[in-house]
Amino acid sequence: MKRRPLTWRKLTNQFVKIFSTAAVLLAVGAMLWILYTVACYGFRSMNLSFFMTPTMPYGAVRGGIANALLGSVMITFGAAVLAVPPALCAGIFLAEYKDWKTVSNILRFSANVMMGIPSVLVGLFAYIILVLPTGNFSGFAASVALAIIMFPVIMRTTEDMLGMVPDALRESALALGMTRTRATLCIVCLSARKGLLTGILLSLSRVSGETAPLLFTALFSDGWPKNYFTGPTANMPVLITEYSTNSPFEVMHQAGWGAALVVTVLVLVINLSTRIIFREKKT
């Protein structure tokens, strides 16, 4: 065996220790740096009228973000309505009906793979199935795209959460004469409700900052989101993209930072509060 002097080994160990501390500090530092930048620049455009007035065409000075905020909320909410019920049922199938092992395995596998499919491709897909046939961009198409992203995430967390419910509960429910459906919905899902809610909220927070699919589906408009089903709908992520890359005006960059701050705060608040409130359930 190769001989290694003790000092050398100790030195290497010290070096790795320092390096790994530095790695953690670097990662946390990068996070703080990004948040600090967004907060610093974004805070300057915070005032009431910023939230109350809609966006203006290029060059106009006093535009706000009200319509984009409303549009984003509508799109995300629509996605949740579309994705949550079927995704919960899909999770129930994977967790509760174990008699079709092969089918479950294939579906679980495709859900895992779907989770890693780039969001830009989901946007492309939604464009092909909704925007091309109807001939116009719409907020609804954006909701569908986001729902496709949410679907496998909720499905897998539902399965994991239901898997944690002890079998004794299921058996007692069935022994009392409940049907399988009733036992699943009233006993198993109810006792796992915190976990299910965590999964749904976390996937919502992830999806609400998603930009790439919206470029292909919702696009952007300067008006209020009146035609969610038939026309381009204003939304925050595309607003940020448009204002910071396609505009020469300092005012618009400023508004872009403001919008970025709003989105970041929303996403982080949903994310953090979900983690904190439902923490004990996770372990």
Place this chain on the structure above:
Amino acid sequence: MFRYDTAFKWFCLICAGLVGVLMLGFFIQLFISSFSAWREFGLPFLWSREWDPVNDKYGALPSIVGTLSTTVIALVIALPLAFSAALYLVDARPIVGEVLSHSIDLLAAIPSVIYGMWGLFVLAPLMQRYVQPFLSDTLGLGRFSLIGTEFNGFGILTAGLILSIMILPYICAIMRDVFRMTPPMLRESAYGVGCTKWETARDIVLRYGIRGILGGVFIGLGRALGETMAVLFVIGNIMEMPSSIFSGSATIASTLANHFAEAQGLQRSALFALGLVLLVMSFGIQVLAQYYLHATGAKRGEAKG
């Protein structure tokens, strides 16, 4: 009453089947939409260098090279960082470890468009003023054609840097799980025969969890491959073969986001073809990731039972 039960089961099955249908739908729809591009250019589309909307000639090579090079840079930077960070977090005191783990997880929660903005307004100027001159002139690496002396802050290196920050939390989270999975008995034995912490990590923990770590690497790889917004902001969006890591380029995802709105006819079809290429690439990577993670999952069950 039991018919009602069967109906519910079938309903659940149909919902679950949606995911499979979607998966297949992706491939089928993208293939149909890109059909005219494949018919026009055939397989050479994959290694043709031209992207010329004026003459309607399209090739995928520049964006494939851009995608791969940014991904490789991101992985090379993120992998050692994620590995050593996970090492630190697993051994740290519980409270410290938990707080730091959560703050690293927060990196994954920040929307990618925010990374893009930060890259555009903060990182790119920094790169132009300090990092790139330092690498190119002070260290004298500009002599090598891979680095080059022409820079403007944007380009493959900047995109790779941002991607590395973005994929770090994903890799780190999986590595943390894998490290925790190592049976304490094995670790303690290693300490018992006099290994230092690093030797234990390298020879015991790493060997034991190598499949899980590979799975984590592939998950990170998949993220980096398909990331759109952060890259779109800083890569420069030039549809040419990149000459060095400072030069502007384009990835498949950024090309899609950038050119799609004004594309017509054959160009649009070529963009769909690019999308199909990206889909196949990330599908393959996800399958590999699942294969390795699944193997560790089975091992985890074994260790518990």
